[in-house]
Amino acid sequence: MVDFMKMLLVVLSCIMCKAHVVQRKISYPHPPPQKYYRSGNFLLGVIVSQTLFVSAEITFTEEPTQSLFEDLIVVTKNYQHILALEFAIKVMNENPQILPNITLGFYIYDSYFTAKWTFFAAMQLTSQSERFVPNYKCGMQNTLAAVIGGLDSQTSFHVAITLDIYKIPQLIYGCAPVMNDNISGLSFYRMAPNEVRQYAGILSLLLHFRWIWIGVLTMDDDNGERFIRMVLPGFYERGICFAFIERIRDMNFVTDTNDILISGKRIHDKIMDSKANVLVAYGESHTMWYLRWLVYLSAVVPETATPKYKVWIMTAQIELNSVAYQRFWDTEMFHGTIAFAIHSNYLPEFQQFVETRSPSSNQEDGFIGDFWQQAFGCVFPSALVGEVDGDICTGEEKLDNLPGSFFEMSMTSHSYSIFNAVSAVAHALHAMYSSRPNNRGSENGRGLKFQKHQHWQLHQFLRGVSFNNSAGDYISFDQNGELVAGFDVINWIISPNQSFQRVKVGRMDSEAPLDQAFTINEDVIIWHSWFNQAQPLSLCNDNCYPGYSKKIREGQPFCCYDCIPCPEGKISSKKDMPDCYKCRDEYYPNKKQDFCIPRHISFLSYEEPLGISLAFIAFFFTFITGFVLGTFIRHHNTPIVIANNRNLTYTLLISLLFCFLCTLLFIGRPQNVTCLLRQIAFGIIFSVAVSCVLAKTIMVFLAFMAIKPGSSMRKWVGKSLGNSIVLSCSLIQAGICTAWIASSPPFPDVDMHSVMGEIVLECNEGSVTMFYSILAYMGFLAIVSFTVAFFARKLPDSFNEAKFITFSMLIFCSVWLSFVPTYLSTKGKNIVAVEIFSILASSTGLLICIFSPKCYIILLRSELNNKDQLIRRTC
Template identity: 65%
Template sequence: MAVFMVLLLALFLCQACQAYVVKCTIQYPHRPLHMYRQSGDYIIGGILSHGTFFSSSESFNEEPPPPLPEELLVVPKGYQHFLALAFAVKEINENPQLLPNHTLGFHIYDSYDNAKKTYHATMLLLSALGFFSPNYLCYIQNNLAAVIGGLDSEISLHVATILHIYKIPQLTYGPAPLMNDKIHGLSFYQMAPQERYQFAGILSLLLHFRWIWIGVIVMDNDNGEQFVQTVLPLFSRSGICFAFLERIAKLSFASESYNNIQKGAKMHDKVMGSTANIVMVYGESYSMAFLRWLPYLSELEDKTMNVKGKVWIITAQTEFTSLVFQRNWDSGMFHGTISFRIHFNDLPVFHQYVESRNPSSIEDGFIKDFWQQAFDCVFPNSIIGNVEGNICTGEEKLESLPGAFFEKSMTGHSYSIYSAVYAVAHALNMMSSARLRRIVYGERLKNQKRQFWQLHHFLISVSYNSTAGDEISFNQNGEVISGLDVINWIISPNQSFHRVRVGRMNPQAPPDQALTIDEDAITWHSWFNQAHPISVCTQSCQPGSSKKVKEGEPFCCYDCIPCPEGKISNQEDMNDCYKCADEDYPSKNRDLCIPKDISFLSYEEPLGINLAFFALSFAFITALILGTFLKHHDTPIVKANNRNLTYTLLVSLLLCFLCVLLFIGQPEKVTCPLRQTAFGIIFSVAVSCVLAKTVTVVVAFMATKPGSRMRKWVGKRLANTIVLSCSLVQAGICTLWLATSPPFPDVDMHSVTEEIIVECNEGSVTMFYSVLGYMGFLAFISFTVAFLARKLPDSFNESKFITFSMLVFCSVWLSFVPTYLSTKGKYMVAVEIFSILVSSAGLLLCIFSPKYYIIVFRPELNNREQLIRRK
């Protein structure tokens, strides 16, 4: 619509225009467009930014008010953009190998960051010099080859809407415009770093330094909204949280500045009051001029908060600039800023070119305004009346300007313009060479001077090495293929400004190697005392704890809770604790897994050694008693109560002590089945012998009564029957156990936290307790019979001793069951061994110690007379 209205205005005023010829000149009723021009065979148009911004309230339907000082917001640093284009053209024209027999010229207009001015300037580029005659050839032919511009995406879009009609290439040195369905199909050659690479670089930078809690400031426009909708979610999926999201308003009239000041004050307080130490800025070229307001807009009473440092991360589009009235403002808050910039090597020759600038240049329509704004002076011949303020002499030195005002070193934007001019020159050279070849081969060309739409074909295939040593080429989308430099801003107390390259972003490298950073080269804000800044919502959860997200808060804000029993976390900020492998167990602090010790009752530890010693000692005592009894086998005390039962009982007790050795040592496939079965059968034989002895005594005394039928049971046959029958029952139980579910070696990972228990799995627990139950049944019968026969008169009556021994036996095994069930690992085995030793020792000592005492120490009592007398 804007283009259509401009065309109507031109046609209405130029009623005398004929096709290809215009004989009228339009006078502009408002501020004229500045121009910087140089003639040549080929003209490059420049819609650049001098850093002068008009109010956004201007419209095509209203005449703007007379110019007032507060209408313009001047950024002198933008003047370098014009110098970069002029310098590139100068180098090309002085190079005989590039565009031979042709000269390159340029017409540069300031966009004023204004749609109306931009459309007007674009139409002027398409018209004859000095005439506003769109779509007409006025006086001479204007060989416009390409247009470079603009700095901001909206300006580039305004230019493209007109150039697209004429198929003239446009090379932008700012970010790509945001396209939609209504403006689809516009083509651009982008000289600026690709934003997707910048975003990937910023994300890699944040993750490298583990900055997961950041603030974000964006422009309040379509590009800023697209950034919020598409890029920030990608950051979130990578673990980045956002403490705040603020939007920068577009620069406007002073009449609207009060609202902007209020918004800026709130923004400053939110930024400086936030716990996030990192602030990412996605803005336009002039955003820095707005950010420099922030320290002066605080609504907080405590102004000491202004000294709090932040690490600012800024995209390549935003340069370190100042408005004219910000000349002496402190910029210390941006010291240590990290920004991105298109990769290039410095051009020392450009320094000399900049230093040679003089305000007396006639063709440069910008230099006087720049000079007056930069040096805060006026030229006497540029005003009427008395001069107020400093007089410009033209001898002022550019090196005296602060870095925020002007830099002699080429900036990223200027290098993009410089590269764009060279790209057009190489494309024109290729196109001229192609035409020359076609003429040589006899082809005729019509209107060859006007067919610059053919330049697109050559531009997309341009590839050359710049004078700075960088390779310049485009991909199939018209985007320059280039890496990015990571720049550290150094702002001294005297407000001098320096850039230090501290890293590189190489889009062609693998994603995990694309960003390289030299941490030691980075200078942080003084608030951090040159320590690595940390930016987290919550201090890291240490190993041994896990994160618990706070309800209603971003996922970076969480509480730290200790790991539950049996789980660990061995890294910071783990989302959950996890269990150790079965072979490991958690440490006391629950921050690492410790390998478990393999545990079994071995001969190498004191407990195993002591138990083995006692087992062997009692076995030796048993063998000694057995030997003594065998030696005195013809004595009355040995013959009393069935001598064979005595020997069988002693042998079974000896085996009971020795079977303890099966329980000590690492469980094996052979020892595990033998342990319980051997113990059960041997003990059953021992208890059966005790039962047989007791029954023999009872039957013998009952048989002495007149007419007793018990006499036929007196003798060895009854005792042997009792021992064999009782032992065979236990042997049958053990055989069934071994046949169905025998014991086997096993490991227990979980019963004891710090140990892997190597044990004998009983196989069938029912069979195990059946063996113990049967043995207990025999012991109970023996104890009952012995208790009833304890008062029978007999010099060598064993009933009293058997009663006491069985009392000990039953007590031991009754206490064994709960104790066995309440212990784990090798101590379960130790409890069973202890029960075997104590119960066996009880039988041995209670039954045989009195007899052994008489045989060895009182042999005079070991005779028949003593036996008969006692009876």
């Protein structure tokens, strides 16, 4: 750090030396009394911030002595303010409609950016022009109508304190001073709109380009502190975060060079290290001098990395200007800056007026000499200076050859404000004297002498002033004494040859509501080439693209976040969404989860392969069952049909026939009738079928038990027992179904969540408990039937059905036991397919296992279908 400071101190010394082409050893006890005067019936006092009086000490550690230099540094660009005032006076005096027979004059004093000389200049304006005697007026003198100034808030504040004593109107063309509770309200008029609109415009600009991670630079003064305390919280509430907020020390007087260099190096490093590509600079006219130091530091410090260019957002008081020692400093860093400026308009006559300016033709101008020397880097010969080194000023140098940071030929916004201030005072004076019918002047040796007026009388006419200036803009003040106007949004274009151009790219309207006042044409903005002419981004991290949502990083501002994928079933359709959201019920997320796709309606229909296949199988086995039934009917008198209880056999076959046909109720678009019948029909028909199997099993068991000698089972064997079993078991299931219909019957429903991308039309079971009760009851009948058949499977008879019923019930139970977990784990229309398959499989198992052996004997082995075979015993 010590070596770094040594190097920068030497650099600063060299800068100050090279800033002046002509070296002059001077030591002013106070600045020279610069002023510019032109007589008139009414005078406008003007206090400008034109010259900086610098007195600096730099200690060189290599030498025990100190280097002291004192000099006047002219802010050459501010000289246009003087020309704007003179031009405005000329326009007013040449207008016969404004104050006829009255001439406006002016006094211009320099404030030197210090309180002492600002108070001195303000007191001079209230004294006689020949001598400085405050509060004393003697003899004939011109009347001071109003004071215009100053450019910086402190200058305006010091002037306002003095003028408030005399009630002289003050028109401020720069920053308004910050008033605290200990100071009574000072009377002044602002030639700038309310800054609330500027703040709203900056916020709208940031939100328009989605610049949410920014750096902030302010002056370390009351205005800067007010900006931080009152404006930035509003930015934060609208989603703007701050990478850093730095306060810039005032550089009007270089009293501690070491501290300034250290502070500048720290701020420079913070800017370069930050991810923020946008910097908001809030300050006053001289803020640019410090900002240019930041640029210079990146060039003179060897260890500094390649500079990262930023998008600067400048407030209305900051202009691109330079002082003499910054003549050759690079301004490329400010190329592409977006600046707010008080609304101004083009005045071609002003440029013509400026082109005629030269030291030889305007010798009464007390500022033009110093301006000319520092602007062109030359010196006018003078006997007081003695021998000089460097270029000699000829007075023929051209102002339009100066860089834009030194001087502009077109009127700047501050100069335009001065022009409007002069016009406002002239119109107010005209209104005041026009309101006095007896106000007649009398001729004397000194010209027209009007009735004496008091300073306070002009206030009411200034507050009510309303006119269109020569550029066509409407000029008036609101109830707070602020100009009713908007702000222009300016794009700074700086060419490689350091030429400077201001291009209007937007507007902050004064009449529209704040949330609608901002407009910008981003297509005409020229960004710095470092951004490859693409719109710059200023984010703490990369955007979260659609399909992802933000997750705030713990311990960091909300603008810093991570990106996490959306959970299943949710999407995010825009960048940087705080959370993912579900699609509407009619839609579902795509694979990337960045937009919603319309769902298609899904149900098991006859038009799709699965529905066609199941329907075909159902009809096929229905036909087979019908064929078996027909075969048994044709051979109903044969022993094998008679031995197996013909009535139960026919009942079982008819129930199996309906079991196959009931599957057709499950295929097709769910309707009220089909939803109500499908489970009820399935439950009752299957109960009948299983009851028949149970009855046949019991009848086989009892038949073999009854043939034993002395058996008491013989009285139970008969048709009535089988019919009773079928009827009683079926009625129990019918009762369960009736209770189901009465309490919570099935109904058509829509399932939008089970299957991605589908709206499943289904039958809601109404009561799941009742549905599983039906299944449980059928399972109970099947288990009982299986148990009885299992024990009767080895009874000695060639036509014993027990062994076949055992296999059929084994298949039946296996199918429906596997149905339950499969049903619960299946979604969408496949649920219906699972149930149909279970019905078809279990029915087919009963049909094949029980009736295929009998059909084989009836159709292919008819010789076995006789009574001898029926009564034959196995050995």
